[in-house]
Amino acid sequence: MKTGNSNGSNRGLWATRLGFILAASGSAVGLGNVWKFPYITGQNGGGAFVLVYLLCIAVVGLPIMLTEFTIGRRTGLNPVGAFRALAPGTPWVVIGFMGVLAGFLILSFYSVVGGWTLAYVIKAVTGGMSTFTSPQIAGEFFGSFISDTPQVLLFHTAFMILTMGIVLRGIHGGIEKACDILMPTLVVMLLLLMVRSLTLDGAMEGVKFYLSPDFSKIDGSVILMAMGQAFFSLSLGMGCLITYASYLPPEENLTSATVYVVLFDTGIALLMGMVIFPAVFAVGMEPTEGPSLVFSVLPTVFTQMPFGFVVSIVFFILLAIAALTSAISLMEAVAAFFIDQFGWERKKAVWVMGATIYLFGIPSGLSFGLLADVKFFDKTFFDVVDNIASNYLLPLGGMLTAIFVGWWWGTDNAHKEIERHETTFRWAKAWEFLIKFVSPIAVFLVFLGHFF
Numbered sequence: 400m401k402t403g404n405s406n407g408s409n410r411g412l413w414a415t416r417l418g419f420i421l422a423a424s425g426s427a428v429g430l431g432n433v434w435k436f437p438y439i440t441g442q443n444g445g446g447a448f449v450l451v452y453l454l455c456i457a458v459v460g461l462p463i464m465l466t467e468f469t470i471g472r473r474t475g476l477n478p479v480g481a482f483r484a485l486a487p488g489t490p491w492v493v494i495g496f497m498g499v500l501a502g503f504l505i506l507s508f509y510s511v512v513g514g515w516t517l518a519y520v521i522k523a524v525t526g527g528m529s530t531f532t533s534p535q536i537a538g539e540f541f542g543s544f545i546s547d548t549p550q551v552l553l554f555h556t557a558f559m560i561l562t563m564g565i566v567l568r569g570i571h572g573g574i575e576k577a578c579d580i581l582m583p584t585l586v587v588m589l590l591l592l593m594v595r596s597l598t599l600d601g602a603m604e605g606v607k608f609y610l611s612p613d614f615s616k617i618d619g620s621v622i623l624m625a626m627g628q629a630f631f632s633l634s635l636g637m638g639c640l641i642t643y644a645s646y647l648p649p650e651e652n653l654t655s656a657t658v659y660v661v662l663f664d665t666g667i668a669l670l671m672g673m674v675i676f677p678a679v680f681a682v683g684m685e686p687t688e689g690p691s692l693v694f695s696v697l698p699t700v701f702t703q704m705p706f707g708f709v710v711s712i713v714f715f716i717l718l719a720i721a722a723l724t725s726a727i728s729l730m731e732a733v734a735a736f737f738i739d740q741f742g743w744e745r746k747k748a749v750w751v752m753g754a755t756i757y758l759f760g761i762p763s764g765l766s767f768g769l770l771a772d773v774k775f776f777d778k779t780f781f782d783v784v785d786n787i788a789s790n791y792l793l794p795l796g797g798m799l800t801a802i803f804v805g806w807w808w809g810t811d812n813a814h815k816e817i818e819r820h821e822t823t824f825r826w827a828k829a830w831e832f833l834i835k836f837v838s839p840i841a842v843f844l845v846f847l848g849h850f851f
């Protein structure tokens with residue numbers, strides 16, 4: 400069995416401990432936090448949803464993240480290689496294949512939305528948002544933009560090229576360097592935006608909506624949404640974090656890395672709520688706007704506030720950065736599979752798979768225009784791909800990973816790996832209980848919710 404870190408010529412290692420934490424945080428923090436979290440919170444009643452989400456993060460997200468980190472560092476391999484190494488000749492390797500497939504699918508549509516963020520950066524910089532004086536006008540622009548074939552393809556292409564460009568430069572030189580700069584910038588930008596939002600007239604209404612839970616809003620479907628969001632936001636269930644942890648030197652403390660990444664990801668999402676809801680209420684809009692919240696409501700908010708021009712630029716740069724550091728991790732997980740399992744050069748893996756994912760993303764990009772009427776079971780291509788990957792492959796992957804470690808590979812083996820190099824795993828008992836029982840059962844219930 401291949402153990403430890405196989406630091407072959409095509410692989411690499413994180414240079415610093417902080418570099419790994421920033422890169423894993425960069426993977427976790429993305430469109431899921433900045434775009435999706437505020438809009439589904441808005442649609443699901445605000446404060447109450449936030450509480451359920453936090454619960455899911457604590458009992459499912461946290462233990463599964465530690466599990467993925469452990470598998471990654473133990474094997475030093477991509478998801479397929481990792482399961483094959485820990486359970487040779489068994490069907491468990493299917494988890495790895497499902498993961499690589501999920502990464503492929505998620506990146507294909509993620510790049511489309513990432514492209515939208517790039518377009519909005521340009522729109523903001525060129526002052527084009529000054530005409531967005533009402534949410535209707537901004538919404539109309541958004542609608543016509545995402546249905547404009549040449550534009551959508553142009554920005555999808557640009558986003559994919561950026562992603563591939565960084566992953567091509569490898570672990571230390573590309574991904575780690577980029578995240579070292581990008582992640583702290585993101586935090587500073589968000590804090591600035593939050594101050595701007597909170598000092599608007601009428602901002603307190605938004606704070607109230609966001610922070611005071613109305614428990615009558617919590618039902619089965621709210622819990623299911625919160626759980627799915629926890630998986631997506633933390634980059635769990637497809638081996639993305641197995642891959643990132645495979646580049647860890649053995650002395651890394653996995654438990655504290657897990658806590659940092661979870662706190663960082665959750666902190667950014669919560670902060671984002673504090674940016675958006677006060678602003679939305681201050682200008683008298685509805686928090687239930689949906690997926691267009693960021694793209695059509697926020698620009699309107701910007702035009703109605705002092706320094707809105709600067710704020711709009713800052714905000715969309717931030718969104719594009721967050722999307723890019725997540726896309727990088729998806730690309731890396733897919734590339735690592737071809738590098739480790741087929742011995743491909745990094746260059747070849749990134750070019751071949753990047754191009755394939757790009758092509759597969761084209762119909763997703765056209766799903767809001769040219770192909771809007773092409774439906775599969777009543778869903779556009781974009782929605783089908785998103786649905787299969789996010790709602791089925793991720794939770795299934797997470798559940799199976801928990802079962803694999805809890806019941807097959809064994810929590811003792813995992814425990815030993817976590818404690819390699821003298822770190823004491825203080826919450827071992829709690830983690831063991833969560834990973835064996837709570838997480839798999841919770842995810843299983845999510846599944847029942849999807850199917851019935």
Ligand code: TRP
Binds near residue numbers: 428429432634
């Ligand atoms: N977590 C990222 C976000 O919030 C998206 C992402 C990156 C992801 N890698 C992933 C989601 C792996 C699921 C699995 O936008």
